[in-house]
Amino acid sequence: MTLSALTATITGGIFAGSLHAIAGPDHLAALIPRCCGLPWYRAVRVGAVWGMGHGVSATLLGMAGFMFKKGVRFAGIGVGAGAGGGNFDLLHHAGSFMELAIGVSLIVIGLLGIKEAKEWEAPEASGCDVVGGGEESNNPQSLSAAASPVSDAKRAVLFNGILHGFSWDGAPSLAPAVAIATWRGSLTFLLSYALGTMAAMALATTIIGEGTRRAAGKLDRPDLPRDLSVASSFLALVVGVVWCGLALR
DSSP states (O other): OOHHHHHHHHHHHHHHHHHHHHHOHHHHHHHHHHHTTOOHHHHHHHHHHHHHHHHHHHHHHHHHHHHHHTTOOBTTBOOSGGGTTHHHHHHHHHHHHHHHHHHHHHHHHHHHHHHHHHHOOOHHHHSSOSSSSSOOOOOHHHHHHHHHHHHHHHHHHHHHHHHHHTOGGGHHHHHHHHHSSSHHHHHHHHHHHHHHHHHHHHHHHHHHHHHHHHHHHHTTOTTHHHHHHHHHHHHHHHHHHHHHHHHTO
16 A cells, blocks of 8 residues: 555545544434533543444444455355345344444433432532532542442443444445455554544543533533533433334334
8 A cells, every 4th residue: 555545544534433423413412411511631531432432343344344345254144146135134133233222322321311410419519520620529438439330331431332333324434444455455444433433522522521511610500511411311312212213113
């Protein structure tokens, strides 16, 4: 691969990953409840974790598509005219299952967001950095109690990112990885795509988190992040239910 072709592949991958990441309303629906009111250094991790999960699964999906194009068979499943309609049915059902799983994960994220919003306290009242705007708690018991919900939330975000990477709605943006002639070129595009996804979502969550945190201070509304988190959590629930309904059609 020449230097100009390599540059074009990397640039195209980063652009495609970034555009796909921020273009999906379902992507943001999963992340807004997790980053409202967080300072930038914590909000950036939310987007990066989601982007990492999405990048891993998108890379696997893209490489599978590339190998299918080359005639590689997986567990006796091939592509081509001789395969008949069975492959289409298998792919269709697998796609429907992944879409259903995405919907369920959005519902879980919405429920977690609502649960945490109910337990939320304004920084002035709690004396600890519940939403990232105040002083960290020095109480080891408080930190221990908070560790489990935070870990669960991170796992939910990571899982949602992985599922979205396998979703068919991202297939058009992965098409160049299949069209490229060499596996090295395809892998380069996919890794750049993953990097673009992580960067775009990290930037988006940083803006949302830091923006809502500062807005709460400017408007003298310390509970603003909680209200926004509740609203976005309900949005994630609605999107998840609709997503499940479409997947079951």
